[in-house]
Amino acid sequence: MAMTGVLRPGHVQIRVLDLEDAVRHYRDVLGLEETGRDASGRVYLKAWDERDHNSVILRQDDRAGIDFMAFKVDSDATLDKLEADLRAHGVTTTRIPAGELLQTGERVRFEIPSGHQIELYARKTFVGSELGQKDPKPYMAKFDKGIAPMRLDHALLYGPNVDKVLEIFTQVLGFHLTEYVTLPDSDVKGALWLSCSNKAHDIAFVIHPEPGKLHHVSFYMESWERVLRAADILASNDVKVDIGPTRHGITRGGTIYAWDPSGNRFETFWGGNSSYPDLPPIEWSWEGLGEGGGLDVAARKMHETFLTVVT
Amino acid sequence: MAMTGVLRPGHVQIRVLDLEDAVRHYRDVLGLEETGRDASGRVYLKAWDERDHNSVILRQDDRAGIDFMAFKVDSDATLDKLEADLRAHGVTTTRIPAGELLQTGERVRFEIPSGHQIELYARKTFVGSELGQKDPKPYMAKFDKGIAPMRLDHALLYGPNVDKVLEIFTQVLGFHLTEYVTLPDSDVKGALWLSCSNKAHDIAFVIHPEPGKLHHVSFYMESWERVLRAADILASNDVKVDIGPTRHGITRGGTIYAWDPSGNRFETFWGGNSSYPDLPPIEWSWEGLGEGGGLDVAARKMHETFLTVVT
């Protein structure tokens, strides 16, 4: 009851073209903390307010993009149950052994109809934040090292069959739909924002012909002022910005989209509506997404890169 | 799974000494919207980002305080199940018929060992926000009418037997403990912050000899700057402030405590940690609550009113 089952986005594995360039970006510019490297060369990082060992894993490859996105569930029993439920829904699952990712337990992996690999897992080593668990101080220097988001917040994924994706997330995994966009002159939901919490979204999808594509991985900022500071830091590090600072009409969150050195888009995101499963989702028309400010409250237009640039 | 069962604080019924004074405060200074009055004279209000018909009910009485606090659950089935679970746990429950509160379904009421009346309900009329459900605009004048919090956020209640309260909320209702304070030279948890979501808290308790007491009802502000604006508006309306603007070490939220015309404390609250049931709660010592900044990061002292002034 209350917060159970699927809890939150737990980790994403991102493919980067040059590992050390990527580490410099995610560690020194974005300001994540490097928490480990594994035998295969992957680099693990976490944000300062995250308590589990890692949330971002970088893997060098000759093609940018996302390998998989994982959600932490509340128990081994939930992991078993959700695996069974997925299979009952016709979704093929596989088990990745504990330890395949550093400090991470067994994972249930499955491909969703948009072509993305999604994972569930119940265990990842609690390392805590540097503030500690007893009488914590309100400040540490890590808050201000680079952009320094609080956490991995969500990802936006592009691929086909988002109607079937919606079924899996809402009927099997317990997510609720918070906002959606209908395609032009149509009732078809072409873009979905989904939450397993009372956050504005924990994952989102946009319909796209190519499967398995990454639009962006999003990191949470504590304030709109921290979004501006992110812009300042990006500029000072010659990191190219795509959109923002602005507000999304969808989710009402403040945002900057920018690209890592491999061309993977990331977001520094602030605020956003709270959401609850009993509240009807907010509907956006295609015009609402563009001219109506769903994407960009200030510019109120469709940015061409939003629909075309993915990895 | 995910957000299920108990969803959120749904309504509080507050006793006020003079109804029209109270309406002026909650409507014109705090900036809630009046949504109805019932035959018994009670006044119903909601915040601008709330979608259900009411969240604050004012009842005139010769004694200030809180009549009851209620949580919305996700379905009638959950309501039935939680009622059964409460009874199995030894808690007496009663059903309040639908319609006893305007636009609100049947409620399951029970007294917890701290002497407070808590309610669960599954239905309250969805009225939406003025922004609407389709292609909403990002702004409406209501955002700036009075202090204009987004929502009822939580309440802090004072009473005895908080250990037994903890059991009910965590073992029966599915809440998780996010932070707690131990009494001086003791392991006894004397103060509890509890969440049924990934908010920092949805309800909190402090041990106190008198049962059924209200420390404060809290309303959510979108930013630290809006907390300062609240201070400005309170000052301009000669509303007495208790504590703040400051940050609580506990929850990390920004805060002002102040009193309504009847002496009921309310809070304008911003931010706060996210919480998840798999993360261990943060522990505060008694000294941590006071000198350690648990209550007030800036002043780092125990404010005497915090422990003594309740309604």
Add this chain to the structure above:
Amino acid sequence: MAMTGVLRPGHVQIRVLDLEDAVRHYRDVLGLEETGRDASGRVYLKAWDERDHNSVILRQDDRAGIDFMAFKVDSDATLDKLEADLRAHGVTTTRIPAGELLQTGERVRFEIPSGHQIELYARKTFVGSELGQKDPKPYMAKFDKGIAPMRLDHALLYGPNVDKVLEIFTQVLGFHLTEYVTLPDSDVKGALWLSCSNKAHDIAFVIHPEPGKLHHVSFYMESWERVLRAADILASNDVKVDIGPTRHGITRGGTIYAWDPSGNRFETFWGGNSSYPDLPPIEWSWEGLGEGGGLDVAARKMHETFLTVVT
């Protein structure tokens, strides 16, 4: 000594194509207060933190743009002295009689080599702010009526001969140059930011073949959050945004550029460097203005409209 001579931008007279459309924009969207209309039909407005009778005057015409921009000086003696100094510098001046603008004393008007009409005046009726002059409250509802800037801050004007304009403002009127941009492959200052105070700028110029053009009139916002609120209000009123929210590298101020219903650009501006006449101006290359983020820290590019759209 200290703040003497030319004090601040006092008023601008803006040409609008439809007076009532313009009033709706400047009064209801931007949130200025209408303080009067004169026999010729001009409408006078002021911002909430301005104490003199008016700062923006709207005049209906069949061509948008700016009629004149005026600076308040500290005394009649200064007015006389500056008029003499201007003439000694070879600038033709004329006197506009007191009362030609409502509640405004005699003005010394002169055309500068960029083709703009500039005025100096020493007297305008003090009307105060609604907060009053004794024991003022910290808040009034006017702070939140529309975008509600604190004041007219500066204007950016486009025209030829900015080198000669620089001479007049620094050698005659006592301004200091705070930042400038050199033209491509050149030492020629093609854009100037000038201050008569310790503000980042009180007036600015960009070289342009057509004389007397208006790039934008700027209004001051108390915070970066208020700039976002401006974006929200503009969007909700279907006002087209040109650039922003972002930070200018030049001045370090937060900004939104948008257009009034007649096509006159205005800015909602926050922050900005302090400036002093003893500090050397900051130099920007042409690439620095564009790719270096001088115009837009986030996008780091030259927006084509910046150089081409003026009224």
Add this chain to the structure above:
Amino acid sequence: MAMTGVLRPGHVQIRVLDLEDAVRHYRDVLGLEETGRDASGRVYLKAWDERDHNSVILRQDDRAGIDFMAFKVDSDATLDKLEADLRAHGVTTTRIPAGELLQTGERVRFEIPSGHQIELYARKTFVGSELGQKDPKPYMAKFDKGIAPMRLDHALLYGPNVDKVLEIFTQVLGFHLTEYVTLPDSDVKGALWLSCSNKAHDIAFVIHPEPGKLHHVSFYMESWERVLRAADILASNDVKVDIGPTRHGITRGGTIYAWDPSGNRFETFWGGNSSYPDLPPIEWSWEGLGEGGGLDVAARKMHETFLTVVT
């Protein structure tokens, strides 16, 4: 004309009981940059947005307090003229040779009737900010090292004869009175806020029987959020806070007062009204200072320490 004569607070020399404790505070907690030490052991610091070599000088002594506060003037000629004007006004002046303070030219020192040593000087080595003078980046790590104020903003000094102090600052030095407090049941100005710019104040005085006392030295913060961050950093370094975060009604600035390790109060200050010499000062009654929120908008009371704790 415009900004001439006295430009801004240039430096303060503060007496500290333990030099290295003080350096740790001003450099590591407050976040000023150490720019030098002289033969007599004094330590020189500056804030990140200051361009001259130093603004805070720490001198070890067995008694805390302020040795002197100095203002930079625009030229040697002004220095000579103001010295002559001071003498004509009956103020004794002495010349301190260039180089007595590191990187600082000749200073004109004089005691004002409140018992404080005030200095004027025209030259201090321009060292610039780390961002540089050409195509500056918008961010450097120094922005976030400690509290990191932008600049020395003003000081509040306590002593007798503030009426005579007012004369010197307004009639000789060209400051204008921006706000003042009258003593109880009296027209006597007991507290003065004075500006030589369009800042809310560059120096302030409160009447007090003991001469030459320091109430606080103030440092400027870019936003209200940075004031909260200052509170967090102070708490994390166990620095005792006196008042705040709150807003002063007087100046409308956001504030925290706290004490350095020697007991000298300092302020982290944000915002504040703009001021101009043609605008009448705002008047505060004694009740307005306390209950009216002149000192503290939120608490609206006289804090006892405000009147009694000085160094």
